[in-house]
Amino acid sequence: NARLSQNGTWEKSEGKSIIQKILGETIFEEEFIGVREDKAFTAKSWLGNDNRTKLYQRVFADSNHGVLIVYEGSLIDKILRLEHELIVNNAPLKLRFTYTLLSNDTFSVESARSTDDGKTWDRTGFSQYSRIK
Numbered sequence: 001n002a003r004l005s006q007n008g009t010w011e012k013s014e015g016k017s018i019i020q021k022i023l024g025e026t027i028f029e030e031e032f033i034g035v036r037e038d039k040a041f042t043a044k045s046w047l048g049n050d051n052r053t054k055l056y057q058r059v060f061a062d063s064n065h066g067v068l069i070v071y072e073g074s075l076i077d078k079i080l081r082l083e084h085e086l087i088v089n090n091a092p093l094k095l096r097f098t099y100t101l102l103s104n105d106t107f108s109v110e111s112a113r114s115t116d117d118g119k120t121w122d123r124t125g126f127s128q129y130s131r132i133k
Contacts, residue, residue: 002125058082105131
């Protein structure tokens with residue numbers, strides 16, 4: 001489920017992700033293939049852990065924007081919360097991805113944005129992942 005704006009219509013779609021370990025099994029790579037706004041949509045992300053800072057990092061890009069976005073955050077009690085800050089139209093914007101580990105075979109991902117430095121969050125997406133057996 002995803003939406004483009006705070007008051008936008010939720011769009012429900014299904015997709016497929018291929019998640020694998022790369023670079024000597026130190027990085028998780030995800031390739032997502034699906035549909036957004038009735039058009040083909042692909043996204044790629046890389047997830048790793050900085051052994052110096054002990055923070056997790058996520059690099060993300062999708063076919064709609066073509067921009068590399070670097071998120072950083074921590075894993076606490078099976079919840080990985082990663083954030084990125086940027087300026088859009090001279091205003092600060094925070095982006096957040098939250099991974100919740102539900103079992104060995106399932107997890108969820110929520111995306112959100114904040115225009116008030118994280119005091120409130122607008123949920124922009126939610127995905128449920130299940131391992132194909």
